[in-house]
Amino acid sequence: MPASTSTSTAPAAPGAAHPTRTARPARPKGQGQWANGHREPLNGNEQQKKDDDGLNVRARIENIYAHRGFDSIDPADKRGRFRWWGLYTQRRPGIDGGRTAVLEPEELEDRYFMLRVRVDSGQLDLDQLRTIASISTEFGRDTADLTDRQNIQLHWVEIENVPEIWRRLEAVGLSTTEACGDVPRVILGSPVAGVAADEVLDATPAIREITDRYLGSQEFSNLPRKYKTTVSWLPDTPYEANDIAFLGVEHPEYGPGFDVWVGGGLSTNPMLAKRLGVWVPLADVPRVWWGVTSIFRDYGYRRLRARARMKFLVADWGVAKFREVLETEYLKRPLADGPAPERTAPIDHVGVHRQADGNFYVGVSPSVGRVSGTLLGQLADVAAAHGSGRVRTTPYQKLLVLDVPESEVDSLVAELAGIGLSATPSYWQRSALACTGIEFCKLAIVETKQLTADLIAELERRVPELDVPITVHVNGCPNACARTQVADIGLKGQLVLDAEGRQVGGFQVHLGGGLGLDAGFGRKLRGLKVTATELPDYVERLARRYLSDRKPDERFAQWVVRADEEDLA
Numbered sequence: 001m002p003a004s005t006s007t008s009t010a011p012a013a014p015g016a017a018h019p020t021r022t023a024r025p026a027r028p029k030g031q032g033q034w035a036n037g038h039r040e041p042l043n044g045n046e047q048q049k050k051d052d053d054g055l056n057v058r059a060r061i062e063n064i065y066a067h068r069g070f071d072s073i074d075p076a077d078k079r080g081r082f083r084w085w086g087l088y089t090q091r092r093p094g095i096d097g098g099r100t101a102v103l104e105p106e107e108l109e110d111r112y113f114m115l116r117v118r119v120d121s122g123q124l125d126l127d128q129l130r131t132i133a134s135i136s137t138e139f140g141r142d143t144a145d146l147t148d149r150q151n152i153q154l155h156w157v158e159i160e161n162v163p164e165i166w167r168r169l170e171a172v173g174l175s176t177t178e179a180c181g182d183v184p185r186v187i188l189g190s191p192v193a194g195v196a197a198d199e200v201l202d203a204t205p206a207i208r209e210i211t212d213r214y215l216g217s218q219e220f221s222n223l224p225r226k227y228k229t230t231v232s233w234l235p236d237t238p239y240e241a242n243d244i245a246f247l248g249v250e251h252p253e254y255g256p257g258f259d260v261w262v263g264g265g266l267s268t269n270p271m272l273a274k275r276l277g278v279w280v281p282l283a284d285v286p287r288v289w290w291g292v293t294s295i296f297r298d299y300g301y302r303r304l305r306a307r308a309r310m311k312f313l314v315a316d317w318g319v320a321k322f323r324e325v326l327e328t329e330y331l332k333r334p335l336a337d338g339p340a341p342e343r344t345a346p347i348d349h350v351g352v353h354r355q356a357d358g359n360f361y362v363g364v365s366p367s368v369g370r371v372s373g374t375l376l377g378q379l380a381d382v383a384a385a386h387g388s389g390r391v392r393t394t395p396y397q398k399l400l401v402l403d404v405p406e407s408e409v410d411s412l413v414a415e416l417a418g419i420g421l422s423a424t425p426s427y428w429q430r431s432a433l434a435c436t437g438i439e440f441c442k443l444a445i446v447e448t449k450q451l452t453a454d455l456i457a458e459l460e461r462r463v464p465e466l467d468v469p470i471t472v473h474v475n476g477c478p479n480a481c482a483r484t485q486v487a488d489i490g491l492k493g494q495l496v497l498d499a500e501g502r503q504v505g506g507f508q509v510h511l512g513g514g515l516g517l518d519a520g521f522g523r524k525l526r527g528l529k530v531t532a533t534e535l536p537d538y539v540e541r542l543a544r545r546y547l548s549d550r551k552p553d554e555r556f557a558q559w560v561v562r563a564d565e566e567d568l569a
Helices: 044-051 054-068 081-085 126-139 159-171 204-214 282-299 310-317 319-331 373-385 406-418 449-462 535-549 556-562
Strands: 087-091 109-117 123-125 144-146 152-157 184-189 227-232 244-251 255-262 274-280 351-354 360-364 390-393 399-404 432-434 472-475 489-497 503-511 529-531
Touching: 054 081, 054 159, 081 087, 087 152, 109 159, 123 126, 126 144, 126 152, 126 159, 126 373, 126 390, 144 373, 152 159, 184 204, 204 227, 204 282, 227 282, 244 274, 244 282, 255 282, 274 282, 274 319, 282 310, 282 319, 310 319, 360 406, 373 390, 373 399, 373 406, 399 406, 432 449, 449 472, 449 535, 489 529, 489 535, 503 535, 529 535, 535 556
Parallel strands: 184 227, 227 244, 432 472, 472 489
Antiparallel strands: 087 109, 109 152, 123 390, 144 152, 244 255, 255 274, 351 360, 360 399, 390 399, 489 503, 503 529
């Protein structure tokens, strides 16, 4: 018989070697990128967005929840889609920081909401300011916080009142649309756009075109994560910490336009934005914004929530590939190469400054952004009495009054001081930021607002001779809403052990971070943690060492780089 051509074999005898098999290379896991065909939801958040667009929840709020009350709200709406309309449940009072990570959402949340009013570019007229003030006093127990994204945040809002709040806001041209959620958040802009003496291009038309065209549009209402934008001629926004930033620059051939940065973001994996190396004229800013945002929507990572920010895509691709995809797949044309802007220190606009038209603007520093509806109403009255019809919020929790005649400046400054808004604050107050903290935030571990206000007051008493800014940013958890990694002294809230070995509220310390001239993340010393009660002593000691050891014109961040560890402990 001819030999069999079958490839089958008898079972191997015991102890015999098994036939070798060629190992197949492991298939890399898909990252949930729509452009690569990965459309299936890969986590609960993506499933919620696939089930129903977050923008659609407004109809349920107006037609069902506002009538039937808090207990009628679908949990997927309450803890997810409500964010598309600026609503978060706030933290139930009395829950200490040690329980933040162990309680279920329904145990942490109160029956009230935080409501974020979107203020793109920080621009408010007095009717808008008075409307926010009246909503705060009538529906929010007189609460109001200035955020470091130029929004105004209210608390104690009941679901029954949300439709009426929307009606009043929208009647004066404001909204809460996409103030939170996996969407394009509020667009930061220069608070002195259109009036600054050293501004060459006013970016306001580009910001308005973006918001008019895309705010509330389903084209970008399902992004992988939140998406942060800034457009400003001046370096007065934290442009390196945004997903996309347009910063003013003069091109030697084409004239004034904007340099484009992508991939910035802080939180638990901080990254600074990178220059794309392109120059964009003002008229093209909205189209380039559309292209970059579309890349994030289509190529952003949706598999793991912790890697869904655009910064991870930029880090993996690099700017050369990112620019290539932007130009070839989306814009269908090349962009002009552009020069880098000059690095300067961030500008907060506090104090009295002459405008391009000869009038003045006055910047004041509320204590760590904590204001109230009553105070905002008083601000509107004071501004109107001195010839101004416009105010601005800033990304540093400050307020500006624009268009003040020179003859009214001194009186305005005095009356603002009379309601607690100083145009000549100490460097301690001027340079402090604080997030919402455990008072209202379900993610927080420690208290921030009052603690920081008390810290400022104590440092003003102990170290009144401070003659340069030392930024102190205080955050209630690791998420860096107060930009802790890019502060001179960044304080990240956590539980620490005190001298008796008890677990108490405290902070991990970051030193020497910054944006602009000192762009980089703060230095973390091994084991350097401070309890809340030790904080005034520690910051005083640190400030005195800097003041005594600094070289001429040496900034705090520069000193930290060369300081010995024992001087920073």
